[in-house]
Amino acid sequence: MDAHAFPAQALPPWRRAVLKVGSSLLAADGGGLSPRFALGLAQFVLASLQAGREVVIVSSGAVAAGRAVLPKAGNAASTMAAKQALAALGQGQLIALWQRFFERPVAQVLLTHDDLRNRRRYLNARAALLELLRLGALPVVNENDTVAVDELKLGDNDNLAAAIASLVEADLLLIATDIAGLYSGHPVRDPEARPVVRVEAVTPAVLAMAGEAGALGTGGMRTKLEAAAKAATAGIATALFSGRDAAAVAALGQGILHGTLVDAQGNRLSARKQWLRHAPAAGQLAIDEGARAALLRGASLLPGGVRAVRGDFRRGDVVEVRATDGAALARGLAQYSAQDGARIVGRHSREIEAVLGFRYDEAMIHRDDLVLLHAAGHPAVEPHGETNGETTA
Ligand SMILES: Nc1ncnc2c1ncn2[C@@H]1O[C@H](COP(=O)(O)OP(=O)(O)O)[C@@H](O)[C@H]1O
Numbered sequence: 468m469d470a471h472a473f474p475a476q477a478l479p480p481w482r483r484a485v486l487k488v489g490s491s492l493l494a495a496d497g498g499g500l501s502p503r504f505a506l507g508l509a510q511f512v513l514a515s516l517q518a519g520r521e522v523v524i525v526s527s528g529a530v531a532a533g534r535a536v537l538p539k540a541g542n543a544a545s546t547m548a549a550k551q552a553l554a555a556l557g558q559g560q561l562i563a564l565w566q567r568f569f570e571r572p573v574a575q576v577l578l579t580h581d582d583l584r585n586r587r588r589y590l591n592a593r594a595a596l597l598e599l600l601r602l603g604a605l606p607v608v609n610e611n612d613t614v615a616v617d618e619l620k621l622g623d624n625d626n627l628a629a630a631i632a633s634l635v636e637a638d639l640l641l642i643a644t645d646i647a648g649l650y651s652g653h654p655v656r657d658p659e660a661r662p663v664v665r666v667e668a669v670t671p672a673v674l675a676m677a678g679e680a681g682a683l684g685t686g687g688m689r690t691k692l693e694a695a696a697k698a699a700t701a702g703i704a705t706a707l708f709s710g711r712d713a714a715a716v717a718a719l720g721q722g723i724l725h726g727t728l729v730d731a732q733g734n735r736l737s738a739r740k741q742w743l744r745h746a747p748a749a750g751q752l753a754i755d756e757g758a759r760a761a762l763l764r765g766a767s768l769l770p771g772g773v774r775a776v777r778g779d780f781r782r783g784d785v786v787e788v789r790a791t792d793g794a795a796l797a798r799g800l801a802q803y804s805a806q807d808g809a810r811i812v813g814r815h816s817r818e819i820e821a822v823l824g825f826r827y828d829e830a831m832i833h834r835d836d837l838v839l840l841h842a843a844g845h846p847a848v849e850p851h852g853e854t855n856g857e858t859t860a
């Protein structure tokens with residue numbers, strides 16, 4: 468089952484990608500971590516960064532690394548607590564492994580499902596990741612295994628990588644594993660298994676092809692397909708390939724994939740805007756004419772153009788933007804809660820810190836988080852807790 472079974476196909480063009488690297492690629496034969504396959508992937512990342520692209524790595528391997536740090540703990544790793552201990556023991560080694568390939572700083576980011584479900588923490592995680600990219604650092608994300616149990620857990624790093632791809636609005640999700648791509652049946656157990664080069668949509672029939680993980684991984688092909696399906700819904704394509712195949716990894720740098728490509732459903736922007744358009748709004752911002760004109764030009768909504776805050780919402784909640792005639796003009800994610808927002812209404816952005824004692828963003832709604840409902844606005848449909856807790860400047 469080698470990558471040659473997967474003919475070359477074009478990788479979709481990308482500027483920002485999430486690269487997920489499985490434990491199966493990093494675990495050394497005798498325990499601990501090995502740079503053997505990480506090196507080729509790091510060379511690909513480095514070349515991409517040098518070409519002006521941005522990469523976030525989602526890396527597994529902490530548990531495997533932990534086994535070598537404290538072999539005694541490794542022997543008893545059947546319980547959840549023992550696995551968590553191993554992950555805590557190995558996480559430092561995992562970051563150290565990635566750091567040795569790069570001169571630029573590697574930043575450790577540990578997240579759980581709960582962090583991404585909570586809109587406030589979601590915005591915070593996104594702001595921190597985007598800032599790291601802006602600073603030229605290389606974020607290396609893993610699940611925060613110490614606290615990630617049961618309902619907090621994303622379950623596996625494939626799904627975490629899809630969530631991160633959507634969080635940072637990546638153009639592409641790259642999943643490096645120990646097999647050349649998706650096969651129509653379990654590659655070891657099913658002699659009839661054939662390479663699946665292209666997946667237009669992750670249907671139940673496609674999911675049924677996936678079997679369980681190898682000796683070191685979690686979730687196998689199933690979680691990779693689930694991740695690809697999530698990414699597709701967010702408008703992001705996924706490439707599955709073997710990180711063990713040096714030629715396949717090198718080809719990625721030339722924009723060529725030997726592996727499986729899972730198509731995106733629609734484009735990234737439209738998926739996000741679609742979501743914003745339909746998510747329930749927790750409150751409203753009434754804006755002035757100047758702000759209305761600015762939004763129609765594609766600008767962010769600054770506090771200076773907001774006249775009133777209505778409803779009770781938190782940072783990260785969806786709010787509706789209403790023009791002076793009451794028409795619903797736009798929707799977006801609030802950078803400030805209703806309470807904080809009310810205090811900076813009508814203020815210049817440079818005053819935010821003086822008034823609140825902190826500042827997340829200069830805007831009440833950043834333009835990346837804003838969707839215009841209708842170029843000219845349309846009459847407001849009643850009501851979402853209208854004038855409840857209204858605060859005027
Ligand atoms: N239909 C399939 N096509 C390809 N691989 C499959 C399939 N079903 C199960 N697998 C298994 O999935 C494994 C990769 O997943 P996993 O072990 O979780 O790796 P990772 O550590 O990279 O996440 C492969 O080694 C393979 O044995």
Ligand SMILES: N[C@@H](CCC(=O)OP(=O)(O)O)C(=O)O
Nearest residue numbers: 490527528529530623624685
């Ligand atoms: N957080 C765990 C990885 C869990 C996981 O999803 O592993 P894998 O299937 O190898 O990507 C670790 O660092 O060991």
